[in-house]
Amino acid sequence: MTNILIVDDDINIVKLVDIHLSEHGYNVFQAKDGMEALEILEKAACDLAIVDVMMPFMDGYTLTKMIRKQYDIPVILLTAKSEIEDKELGFQAGTDDYLVKPFEPKELTFRMKALLRRFDHQPDEAILQIGNTTINKKSYEVQVGKRTLLLPLKEFELLSYLISNPKLVFSREHLIEQIWGLDYEGDARTVDVHIKRLRERFSNLTDDFQIKTVRGVGYLLEVHRK
Known part of the structure; x- marks a missing residue:
């Protein structure tokens, strides 16, 4: 706490x-x-x-x-x-x-x-790994098996944040604050759009993870262990 x-x-x-x-x-x-x-x-x-x-x-x-x-x-x-x-x-x-x-x-x-x-001094891991999916925070690359993807910046940051905090439910407002910042003046539905794009990109590529909607709250990323 x-x-x-x-x-x-x-x-x-x-x-x-x-x-x-x-x-x-x-x-x-x-x-x-x-x-x-x-x-x-x-x-x-x-x-x-x-x-x-x-x-x-x-x-x-x-x-x-x-x-x-x-x-x-x-x-x-x-x-x-x-x-x-x-x-x-x-x-x-x-x-x-x-x-x-x-x-x-x-x-x-x-x-x-x-x-x-x-002031968060916890080490920020440059490489995130879930099954065959690897996220490189330094090169901004996502590798699924042998395929490498270069995502738009906000999609990459959103995916990285969710994968860094699996099984945690985040509201749209929280994700806006974390990814877009406190000064963002757009609509919270921006999160929905980016989540939809991430689902479309990865649903046919991997079953290592799934971004789920928690009705009335927001989103969580579920890891599928093999």
């Missing part, structure tokens, strides 16, 4: 973020000031910190600097100020993102997910 540290002396903000993130499957640690936050970081392996700027004992800029020196995790600063000078201080302190109060919890979640992807 992903551990998130929220540091804010405003109990209402802490409760709001805690409830929202817990509903999305995150494990939340709470701290009311910088000193308490550092104590938590010494004991718990946190994956991301959400830090308020204006706090007693130690402000968010100072805490961010200390986190940056000791821990390799992303930081999102929360502030009631939107002036460019305040943002500059935040980024100079080492923050990775900046969110102005009041904010939508959903936007906080989007920003968190983007940062967690960037």
Whole structure:
């Protein structure tokens, strides 16, 4: 489970973020000031910190600097100020993102997910293998037996993502976020189109895998072991 540290002396903000993130499957640690936050970081392996700027004992800029020196995790600063000078201080302190109060919890979640992807230190295997199907992430080639295919980029990225996460169900919105990015303004049906093309390409080539529709949810890739 992903551990998130929220540091804010405003109990209402802490409760709001805690409830929202817990509903999305995150494990939340709470701290009311910088000193308490550092104590938590010494004991718990946190994956991301959400830090308020204006706090007693130690402000968010100072805490961010200390986190940056000791821990390799992303930081999102929360502030009631939107002036460019305040943002500059935040980024100079080492923050990775900046969110102005009041904010939508959903936007906080989007920003968190983007940062967690960037800070994901798990090794990214260049070669994916399922039966006689091989995906080469460096050359962007898919080989089925002796046949080599060069797919359009988004089809390749979508197939690679699904094969990297077999048996997991993903919503169209999640796949849009992962493959097309948060700034994509197109329709979620784009996923349906690309899934259809992948099925058409591989249905007669291999039975190593099958992309299945989970009604009302999204898609999953099922591996057929031989």
